[in-house]
Amino acid sequence: MTPMRRPLIAAATLTLALVSATSSYAADVDKAIEYRQDALGVIGWQIGPLGDMAQGKIDYDAEEFARRAENLAAAAPLPWEGFIESSLRGDGHGIDTAALADIADDWADFESRQQALIEETATLAELAQGDDVTAMRRQVAAVADTCKGCHDNYKAE
């Protein structure tokens, strides 16, 4: 039995422990939300120029394209651990977030969308090592579609 699991004798001690546990949990939720927003921000930053190159808004630069595609694939698995219990809109977390409680209601779908992003970005990073620019462009669109699909379903306006 760990010290944390010993029955607490004094009611005052119990109350204090509960208050302390609650505020620490709230802090964890806030940190998790901030973390996932950070990680999604990194993804947004990295995909920006890839989208611009794919759409011809800026010139294609093979080196930059490959570097950003690699960064994007590295960042794709990161945000999801931040979607913890009580950190969703309408889920009683008490702070502002665009992430809807539908995520918790359909976690299997949310996870399959995470996996799709991880796979599509890995494919993009692989293509970026070659020279088939048409395929790269198409793959940027595939990645953007996975972003959009998740936002459409799980992100508040």
Next chain:
Amino acid sequence: MTPMRRPLIAAATLTLALVSATSSYAADVDKAIEYRQDALGVIGWQIGPLGDMAQGKIDYDAEEFARRAENLAAAAPLPWEGFIESSLRGDGHGIDTAALADIADDWADFESRQQALIEETATLAELAQGDDVTAMRRQVAAVADTCKGCHDNYKAE
């Protein structure tokens, strides 16, 4: 000669172009600052449990340690492109940031510190594939030292 470099004839057009260029540049600076803070936030999140495991505050979990070490190594090269011109404290960017203008004054040192973090985290990710927990712990300390060194020199209190 690109269109952007053609002399502008009408003064009104010139003024408009300057205003437009300035506000878009300010937006770029704000976005770059936000991006680097996002990327550094990801690094902080990933290193947290590694530090806790290294210091025995939480139990060592080989799988989690290896996953976070890999995430950390993947994130280590990311923040630095956000340290753009006019985005430092005392550098006329006009928004709040803890990044000191000393970064621009000693860019070579700042770059060598970035490189140190990239290398130390790569070493940690490699060690995390093995089973020498003492070496892993020591390497977490080495990584934390590179963070601290940069913060001590280039981050406002």
